[in-house]
Amino acid sequence: MKFPIYLDNHSTTPMDPRVLESMLPYFTEKFGNAASRNHAFGWDAEEGVETARKQIAKLIHADAKEIVFTSGATESNNLALKGVVEMYHEKGDHIITSSTEHRAVLDTAKTLEAKRGVKVTYLPVDKFGMVNPEDVRNAITDKTILISVMFANNEIGTINPVKAIGKIAKEKGILFHCDATQGVGKVPIDVQDMGIDLMSFSAHKIYGPKGVGALYVRKKNPRVRIAAQMDGGGHERGMRSGTRPVPLIVGFGKACELCEQEMAADAARLSVMRDRLHATITKALEDVYLNGHPTERLPHNLNISFAYVEGESLLMGCKEIALSSGSACTSATLEPSYVLRALGVGAELAHSSIRFGLGRFTLDEEVDYAGKRIIETVTKLREMSPLYEMAKEGIDLKSVQWAAH
Amino acid sequence: MAYSEKVVDHFNNPRNMGSFKKEEDGVGTGIVGAPECGDVMKLQIKVENDTIVDAKFKTFGCGSAIASSSLATEWLKGKTVQEAGKIKNTDIVQELNLPPVKIHCSVLAEDAIKAALADYQKKADSK
Numbered sequence: 001m002k003f004p005i006y007l008d009n010h011s012t013t014p015m016d017p018r019v020l021e022s023m024l025p026y027f028t029e030k031f032g033n034a035a036s037r038n039h040a041f042g043w044d045a046e047e048g049v050e051t052a053r054k055q056i057a058k059l060i061h062a063d064a065k066e067i068v069f070t071s072g073a074t075e076s077n078n079l080a081l082k083g084v085v086e087m088y089h090e091k092g093d094h095i096i097t098s099s100t101e102h103r104a105v106l107d108t109a110k111t112l113e114a115k116r117g118v119k120v121t122y123l124p125v126d127k128f129g130m131v132n133p134e135d136v137r138n139a140i141t142d143k144t145i146l147i148s149v150m151f152a153n154n155e156i157g158t159i160n161p162v163k164a165i166g167k168i169a170k171e172k173g174i175l176f177h178c179d180a181t182q183g184v185g186k187v188p189i190d191v192q193d194m195g196i197d198l199m200s201f202s203a204h205k206i207y208g209p210k211g212v213g214a215l216y217v218r219k220k221n222p223r224v225r226i227a228a229q230m231d232g233g234g235h236e237r238g239m240r241s242g243t244r245p246v247p248l249i250v251g252f253g254k255a256c257e258l259c260e261q262e263m264a265a266d267a268a269r270l271s272v273m274r275d276r277l278h279a280t281i282t283k284a285l286e287d288v289y290l291n292g293h294p295t296e297r298l299p300h301n302l303n304i305s306f307a308y309v310e311g312e313s314l315l316m317g318c319k320e321i322a323l324s325s326g327s328a329c330t331s332a333t334l335e336p337s338y339v340l341r342a343l344g345v346g347a348e349l350a351h352s353s354i355r356f357g358l359g360r361f362t363l364d365e366e367v368d369y370a371g372k373r374i375i376e377t378v379t380k381l382r383e384m385s386p387l388y389e390m391a392k393e394g395i396d397l398k399s400v401q402w403a404a405h
Numbered sequence: 406m407a408y409s410e411k412v413v414d415h416f417n418n419p420r421n422m423g424s425f426k427k428e429e430d431g432v433g434t435g436i437v438g439a440p441e442c443g444d445v446m447k448l449q450i451k452v453e454n455d456t457i458v459d460a461k462f463k464t465f466g467c468g469s470a471i472a473s474s475s476l477a478t479e480w481l482k483g484k485t486v487q488e489a490g491k492i493k494n495t496d497i498v499q500e501l502n503l504p505p506v507k508i509h510c511s512v513l514a515e516d517a518i519k520a521a522l523a524d525y526q527k528k529a530d531s532k
Contacts, residue, residue: 310443312467316416327443336443347441384422386447386463387440402439
């Protein structure tokens with residue numbers, strides 16, 4: 001086994017060597033500008049870009065013309081929300097989104113509230129982190145121009161009822177944007193069947209390169225228009241100017257092609273591994289709680305709270321394994337995960353959460369090792385925890401008068 | 406964030422981890438912090454003839470919180486009650502090289518020392 005072990009695949013993924021191989025010629029031999037129309041260098045580059053566009057579109061059941069390249073999902077989310085608000089401001093000024101969205105959506109919505117006077121409804125989620133489509137329906141007003149709900153959550157892996165939300169959006173004639181950064185390439189997504197009008201995703205979450213992403217923009221039924229947020233040469237059908245990063249786009253295309261071919265097998269293998277890890281941990285330790293939905297979740301995601309143990313200390317105790325925690329101590333804000341808080345998870349359990357993100361290159365032995373080390377470390381830290389000691393003495397921790405600081 | 410060597414050492418080899426019986430003669434107990442804030446420290450001292458002869462801690466919190474309380478027990482042992490009251494959080498920050506975002510861990514350790522001393526004093530006075 002090689003150390004450190006990488007189990008943080010929601011954060012980013014290693015690039016698949018096959019993706020790297022597809023990219024290499026576009027750095028040196030086929031280095032042209034895809035917008036150069038009158039020489040072979042440009043044609044070669046354009047061919048690479050257009051092949052990638054087809055590969056990407058195929059994975060999500062879209063048309064190649066509906067793919068707009070961006071620098072990543074953050075830019076795609078910004079472009080979708082800001083672009084729709086600017087284009088459709090005469091129709092209305094209300095957006096519906098959810099409280100567990102990624103910051104790229106939440107902070108964009110907040111900016112639109114502050115700078116453009118847009119009204120935003122932040123829908124609550126249930127205890128599993130799921131948006132209720134009926135809540136979406138009830139939040140719609142005659143001023144609503146956009147619904148933006150994520151496909152799957154980046155912390156807890158809960159998959160939203162996207163198709164039901166898409167149906168409501170269609171019924172009401174409102175545009176539906178979906179941040180599918182965590183879902184694309186991991187589970188089947190069909191923008192036609194799911195009624196998605198705009199969709200953000202990126203390459204580096206699916207074993208492709210960092211620095212490139214896409215926004216799917218529906219062309220028919222309805223034809224979606226967005227105002228460009230970057231002025232320049234009018235690339236990407238005028239929606240996103242800037243010279244296309246050809247090698248990155250080629251790699252993105254290859255990554256999508258591989259996902260299309262291997263997604264089902266990857267998901268099957270990783271969900272078995274993930275379930276075994278979960279079972280091993282719950283068998284060995286008491287007071288561990290699953291965060292997120294028990295079944296409607298990404299196949300490679302596991303998020304657990306270990307009561308009486310603080311998340312950052314747990315990561316420090318297993319530092320040969322790359323993991324992530326919802327603990328405040330791992331964030332710059334000193335607040336524990338807003339996603340877990342939105343689920344109704346108590347702050348003390350939010351501080352105790354660990355996210356495991358498995359990936360295409362995760363080995364059985366790595367997951368087994370991680371399970372063993374987590375169990376050892378939790379046991380050690382509980383011995384050190386005054387909360388565990390009090391709980392063992394039968395003291396109800398909720399009844400204690402804590403001096404909050 | 407990278408941890409200082411001393412924090413890592415205290416985290417991996419905590420000094421004086423454990424508990425005394427609260428009712429025991431000469432034992433002062435301080436519990437500070439709150440679970441929802443992500444750190445709780447329990448610090449205990451055992452006093453004989455005005456001198457702290459032993460100290461123990463248990464901490465729920467990040468590595469720096471664990472290290473701060475572990476260090477505090479090391480420093481408390483052998484000090485008189487008066488000397489112990491003079492330990493400052495800034496001394497802990499300096500010794501452990503805590504970054505600004507972890508200063509609250511040292512504040513909590515100072516609070517825990519003060520709470521344990523106060524509890525000892527209260528028990529002594531009520532005799």
